Amino acid sequence: MKLTVDPKPLAELIAWAARAIPNRPTVPVLSGLLLHASDDKLTVSAFDYDASAVATIACEVAEPGRIVAPGRLLAEVAKALPDRLIVDLTATDTEATIRAGRSDFTLRLLPADDYPTLPTPPEPAGTIDAHSFAAAVAQVHPATSNDDTLPMLTGIRLDTDGDQLTLAATDRYRIAVTDTTWNPTAGPISAMIPGRHLHDIVKGLGNGPVQLAINDSMAAFTTSDRQSTVRLLDEQFIDYRARVAMDTTITATVDAPALAAAVKRVGLVADRKTGTAIRLAFTDGEVTLRAGGDDIGRGNETLDSALDGEPIEIAFQSGFLLDALGAIPGKARIGMTEPNKPALFSSEDGSHKQLVMALRLS
Template structure:
């Protein structure tokens, strides 16, 4: 194998694929990238066996071939190279030579035969979805997925494809985020995807592209003209989230998002490190915050709001509420309530986007 590539194109390809390479692995070949020549240049691939990423970049190929190269070392070398063409070649004994200007490196690779094959996904039956819409769903919901190992199904994000819309839902049992966008998906499917894979999709595919999405036995593939991402699906039934979303909340508040974030941050300084519990007292025209932590002290604050309904005292985990507010796209938010022990909803107020977005937060029991 022998090819010449610009330093910029090499760095571009490595930046796309290297994040899929595991930091630690008992299988040496997983620490390597597969580099193989194509008609237009080279294809670089990396995998941790759960997620696989592959991208094609232009290069001048002199001799076809394929080899696996240590990912971290190749990336570190590429980052330090002078601005000159990079010439890479390999021989039958797995030795790789890299030359750029006056710099010359020799690395030891592993044969292509040791690199795991990518999942069998049939793209001839692919669904086409706009990358921008998919990225919007990921960006507004994936944060709410659980990071605890006790319920693996909640470690994933539910992606619901319908004939005229697609929806993503994520929850950890205490908070939930749901977004739906109108799109002609053309088929019905419920897929549970690891957030790590969704982050690769959000990072790699430009918003203006249309993606092909195809399902294998227990894998999902995403493909654009130059880049592919494959992920293992999380198997099992996702909890019935619709039953948790309240339909009868009879109290609501319209609050300035930035002012609410500032007040919550101030109160969080004195809140418990374990529960992050803050009391919110809603009255006509005013929201009062209070927090009392025995070994730290107390704090109060208040904020003018628009509120409809009977006065209400409710406790929230301030860290969860702040995280939800970070992803709400409008200057004002609408919060709805039923009772201090019932779930509250948080939605963007005055949002003109075609997407529907709703977050849910379970309250904490107040201690007087």
């Protein structure tokens, strides 16, 4: 293999693909990145049997070839190269040399013949704007769990109904649901996608349309120069629509970013050992935040708020409260019934809803 390529797109390409390298590969070759050069294109791939990442950039190929380089080391080298000098990459069967100006690196290669065949993606089901899709995933991902003993809680549910695409997640303590639009080319789809993988995938989608493809076992996400696949989880999930359709008798409307900033301030005196509880006391025209106690200190802050219903005081774990508010860019509606019952956080347009468990007041 012999090629020349611009350093900046090369570093971005390799860094994106390297995210799919497993932390503990089942076989050594999976710690590498597969590089394939031909037809003035360089394709970089990563695969761990559960997820794959494939990306392509233009380059000048003098000699086509296929190698497997140590992935994370290659990413560090590519990142460190001078960003204004053309990169020359040459490789034999056993080592690759990367040169940029006076910088010169030689890396030992892994056996390319041992690298597994990459999965074939399913047939496309439709397209969605990359920015809209990434924003929707960011809204629901905090509600996923890291507990692998119950895979359902680690996933993000994807459902479509006509031109509406819905993402949902839960970790038992909250349920997050976001509706957005897409352009379907096939019938309705439903899938449970590992939340960690989907969160990583959308970080590198860039701008423009993303093609979604889903079958019974795999989901694929494709842009003009990148493609990711991920193995699906079991389709079992809760009836999230019924949960977030709860009736509420009290509704407070407040500026979500302002309330989140106030939560961070008063939370400085909350007791980390017993949980960072934030109390919200809603009255006509304002909400008062309280945290802390006699042992550590107390924090209080008051913000403007509109209230429809009776005054109420309710408490939340600060992390859950910040996640719910962080998913809403403007005004948030907080629907409540009783101090010890879950509250429903909603965006003004209703496209995002998050049901959050309240803490018992003492």
